Amino acid sequence: MVTQNKKREVLQNASILIENDSIKDIGQVSASADQEIDGTGKIVAPGLVNTHTHLSMTLFRGYADDMKLQDWLQKKIWPLESRLNGEDCYFGALLGSAEMIRSGTTTFVDMYFHMEDVARAVSKSGLRGYLSYGTIDLFDPVKSSAERQNVQKFHEYVKQLANPRVRFAVGPHAPYTCSEEMLHWAKEFAEKNNSILHIHVAETRREQADSHKQHGVRVVEYLEKIGALSKNMLAAHCVWLTKNEIKLLAEAQVKVAHCPVSNMKLASGGVAPLPEMFEAGIPVGLGTDGAASNNSLDMFETMKMCALLHKASRWDPTILAAQKVLDLATIEGAKALGADHEIGSIEVGKKADIILLDAKSPNLTPIHGKETIVSNMVYSASSGNVDTTIVDGRVLMEGRTIKSLNMGEVCEKTEELASRLVKST
């Protein structure tokens, strides 16, 4: 059992007692249980935390690849997005949920549209989600006001849903799509409601060049100057940062969602300066980004890609070692969400968000000792090794069969919706 507790203990022959949604006991558990899951031959680990995605974009998976970012957005993605309705987003979110359950992710942070429908889907799927409506005002005061109402409406919806797994987050899309007023308002709304302030920051070099042109300073310097940085902020990407920008983020206690696969696929250029962020004390989590720019929601793949991208770009095989990368995908990711008191490790009192990997798979054999288990999880495991996924004490998948959703129906329905969407453009 890979606990990811403070001592990073790896326990052998240990059991977990779950009561309701939480971990009640770990070790030699004597209590009898209503339901038992045999962990023999399995690697037990905390569920993975995906700190940045756009769940419903699973509908666009593989629709437009190998294109330049601006062409991809303007010619392919935006025309499709303008046609999306609530049903599309509901089923897209169910499809994404199914993919995450099958690949061992138990918590994720989302930003998209038709978020009431996404919230319903997450509620049904059994996953733990931080959901933000992607706010874009394009510096238009009328649009800005309407967008604020959308955020408030979604906030109300989540409150009434009253599902502890479905959390509200504020989601101003990016500094280049939101007015200063919107950024201020979003910050205040997030702080007032103690919620995550989810935003894209410094994903591309062009964004930095445009910021220089428009504001005379770099993106994070601009956010600092207008007072938009916040300890609630979860900044996705942060590829193009200077040392000064890292310092500003650290001082404001901003958190970062690193998305190596998406950054590589869209060829954002450069590599997010993770070692420098660690040194500055910035909590960093890993994210897949949406399936349109990845094209999967597979956190095992993201872990390996993260380790390899940094080793390769720094010419240093010792950085982003296996344990550190697993930390990013679990307890550090939880920290980035301000949720490390309840998720990110297997510890008594925490939520029972747990995955089991089939250790008797050829690609996870042999295991030379405790360190190898972590190494195998990061470098050798694939999503197909996930046997069981538990969230909030509820078994969402066992023996690779999803229990909370009818996977066949979800696949069929999204196939139909995606086909209709594409034909309509």
Add this chain to the structure above:
Amino acid sequence: MVTQNKKREVLQNASILIENDSIKDIGQVSASADQEIDGTGKIVAPGLVNTHTHLSMTLFRGYADDMKLQDWLQKKIWPLESRLNGEDCYFGALLGSAEMIRSGTTTFVDMYFHMEDVARAVSKSGLRGYLSYGTIDLFDPVKSSAERQNVQKFHEYVKQLANPRVRFAVGPHAPYTCSEEMLHWAKEFAEKNNSILHIHVAETRREQADSHKQHGVRVVEYLEKIGALSKNMLAAHCVWLTKNEIKLLAEAQVKVAHCPVSNMKLASGGVAPLPEMFEAGIPVGLGTDGAASNNSLDMFETMKMCALLHKASRWDPTILAAQKVLDLATIEGAKALGADHEIGSIEVGKKADIILLDAKSPNLTPIHGKETIVSNMVYSASSGNVDTTIVDGRVLMEGRTIKSLNMGEVCEKTEELASRLVKST
């Protein structure tokens, strides 16, 4: 059905008739068969071709990660390798075979020690393997003579095995571990026996620096100068090449095995100049390298990593597009082995090396059209999606259950052998 034929046709509702080891008919097959496999809801594709690995190194998976190359070799890998016996290599090769069958690889090129045992394992597993004994003389004439005898002995062994799936290859380890005489002899032996000349070339920057010091020229320039290049040569890695070296490789009709995951993990620095190799007309295949430096033998992962590494390093999302990457892993890989007349695509007359992926998986949904299937195979699929693996017309895996091997036994035995090996150091 993704045929990978010359027109790169993707067929719908088509069947394949297999007779003995070969594809007899494709399309609306009317003949009845002794055995039928239902391809409904499946993506049918040619088996993947792994052009560079060290199969038995699965024993060292996860044993030593996140280390500098020289420390890794000298302190960890070489001490273990000096203790390897035939039984270790046999079971290590079975474990690697199981992993490849489960991840859709049907043909591979190997280089290692105790190759008679590896050949027995490959014979049993049902895979198609090009096997080379890793020849290292360290410029010692006595050792050189002994190594030549080892090669000849293995050549005889493969001949007597008389299994058309198990092919002999010559394997001089590298220009920095083999004398000029050995390189000459290996080339002649390969050409005389019409076999692959498998060698490591220009994997690290240090190798190039050392070549300059020792020979006054770069690695490929040295090989050309001494007349060691050959149309039979399959050069693994080729990370650090100049334009002149690419020209020399192309002129000599050398083939290249590109190993992006291993190169990134060991932080070889730099990125193999694939676009320039393509332009020069060099046949390029993909390889995983051994499990000690990857740490998996997963060609689906290698395809995605290949696409992303080149996009990221060139700041160009349009290069190494999905179709091209699938080509490298199938028909181009076959070309690199001089075997595109018999494998690498689904065409009448070719060997029946075929895989089926479960298209009804969330991570492969939706499919927007023919192009999306290829895109999903490269960017969204994982090894866990492989349902069925067929080599030479024989079903090695169906419904993810391996039929040619007892996977549980193989895992248990390698676990035991690996543990004994590590304890002995």
